[in-house]
Amino acid sequence: MTLDPHIIEWLNLLTRWIHMIVGVAWIGASFYFNWIEGHLNRVGEKPPGVAGDIWSVHGGGFYHAQKYEVAPEKMPETLHWFKWEAYSTWLSGMVLLVIVYYLNADVYMVDPNVADISPVTAIVIGLATLVIGWVVYDRLCKSKLADNPKMLGLVGYLLVVLVAFALSQVLGGRAAYIHVGAMLGTIMVANVAMVIMPGQRRLVAALIAGETPNANDGKQALIRSRQNNYITLPVLFLMISNHYPSTFGHQYSWLIIAALIPIGVGVRHYYNLKHKGNHASWMLVAAGIAFAVVAWFAAPAKLVAPAGGASAAQAMAMVETHCATCHSAAPTDKVFSAAPNGVMFDTLEDVQRHAASIKARAVDTMSMPLGNTTGMTKEERAILGVWITEGAKAN
Numbered sequence: 001m002t003l004d005p006h007i008i009e010w011l012n013l014l015t016r017w018i019h020m021i022v023g024v025a026w027i028g029a030s031f032y033f034n035w036i037e038g039h040l041n042r043v044g045e046k047p048p049g050v051a052g053d054i055w056s057v058h059g060g061g062f063y064h065a066q067k068y069e070v071a072p073e074k075m076p077e078t079l080h081w082f083k084w085e086a087y088s089t090w091l092s093g094m095v096l097l098v099i100v101y102y103l104n105a106d107v108y109m110v111d112p113n114v115a116d117i118s119p120v121t122a123i124v125i126g127l128a129t130l131v132i133g134w135v136v137y138d139r140l141c142k143s144k145l146a147d148n149p150k151m152l153g154l155v156g157y158l159l160v161v162l163v164a165f166a167l168s169q170v171l172g173g174r175a176a177y178i179h180v181g182a183m184l185g186t187i188m189v190a191n192v193a194m195v196i197m198p199g200q201r202r203l204v205a206a207l208i209a210g211e212t213p214n215a216n217d218g219k220q221a222l223i224r225s226r227q228n229n230y231i232t233l234p235v236l237f238l239m240i241s242n243h244y245p246s247t248f249g250h251q252y253s254w255l256i257i258a259a260l261i262p263i264g265v266g267v268r269h270y271y272n273l274k275h276k277g278n279h280a281s282w283m284l285v286a287a288g289i290a291f292a293v294v295a296w297f298a299a300p301a302k303l304v305a306p307a308g309g310a311s312a313a314q315a316m317a318m319v320e321t322h323c324a325t326c327h328s329a330a331p332t333d334k335v336f337s338a339a340p341n342g343v344m345f346d347t348l349e350d351v352q353r354h355a356a357s358i359k360a361r362a363v364d365t366m367s368m369p370l371g372n373t374t375g376m377t378k379e380e381r382a383i384l385g386v387w388i389t390e391g392a393k394a395n
């Protein structure tokens with residue numbers, strides 16, 4: 001499909017802006033309720049049916065919230081629901097997935113160095129991941145495994161790593177990462193739409209009918225809500241991962257996902273414990289150390305100097321062939337009519353100025369040229385890399 005790149009860019013901006021706003025609203029509300037749940041004061045005299053209460057001050061006013069064991073005796077006049085934040089995050093995310101990845105699947109989804117598949121195949125793999133991911137997760141949650149939440153978490157984690165590995169064998173690095181993130185995000189939203197909301201609707205219906213609500217509905221909703229809470233930080237990393245080529249562009253990109261997920265989950269767990277008054281600070285320290293180890297692991301390999309060294313003329317010729325088709329004041333690429341992110345490599349000075357990021361993208365991570373549309377070889381990358389490490393000199 002060909003749409004004016006300028007229109008695409010502004011659709012992209014609008015959708016991303018919305019996606020961020022509703023995402024912040026969703027996760028903000030989710031963190032807030034999780035915080036309340038953890039801080040509930042459950043001791044002392046409480047009104048009938050109340051499990052705990054909490055006082056807080058914000059914006060110059062005092063708030064007093066209480067949580068019921070199951071539900072209040074009669075339906076309150078106005079009851080606020082939290083669902084559109086989640087739904088609109090998913091919907092805007094899907095639109096963004098189409099705008100950024102599927103409309104230009106040949107460059108954003110397919111990497112011929114990884115697997116020579118057609119753009120349509122890549123899109124089908126991406127979408128199938130989202131659907132199958134939810135179905136498998138939901139089955140696991142309804143199986144016997146769910147009686148042991150830690151075991152469920154571990155199996156879920158191993159499956160996510162397996163998906164990351166499998167996707168990294170068929171899709172370009174960026175696309176593989178965003179689809180692991182989109183799969184987890186889909187699971188979170190589906191938890192809201194398919195389990196939490198229906199359970200709450202049944203609670204409310206029972207209340208209106210004057211029947212005793214089924215406590216299991218509330219319990220199941222809380223379990224899924226907890227799991228969403230732990231999935232949140234890994235998802236947020238995956239959503240911003242395309243800014244970090246040393247993650248998705250790494251030879252073992254899936255291992256980096258495997259390492260960063262427990263770090264995110266660990267940090268979340270630290271806060272969940274802290275809300276309950278248990279300050280397990282060692283968890284933050286451990287997460288920090290683990291993060292540093294992953295950064296070390298992701299560091300680029302040492303370059304082997306090509307025989308005969310590397311000259312500025314060689315480097316410029318390479319940049320002209322492999323980069324300036326897009327990164328130029330006048331791109332010749334069929335998809336990019338303006339220099340991506342405004343980054344241009346038309347002159348030697350341009351290239352020298354951007355030397356570090358050129359090395360990061362074209363040499364260390366091979367995440368450029370996008371989709372390796374120009375077929376840049378490893379040898380070419382090595383020459384470019386050596387020229388840059390030797391100071392990107394004019395001759």
Ligand code: HEC
Binds near residue numbers: 242322325368370
């Ligand atoms: C098919 C078009 C295309 C080609 C060819 C291409 N790039 Fe890119 N490049 C992009 C797009 C699109 C982005 C923005 C998305 C991203 O960061 O992945 C980008 C981003 C970058 C960035 C990050 C810019 C920033 O500061 O945000 C660098 C650096 C870069 N490219 C270097 C290169 C190098 C070096 C080459 C050649 C070896 C190259 N690119 C070839 C399309 C291309």
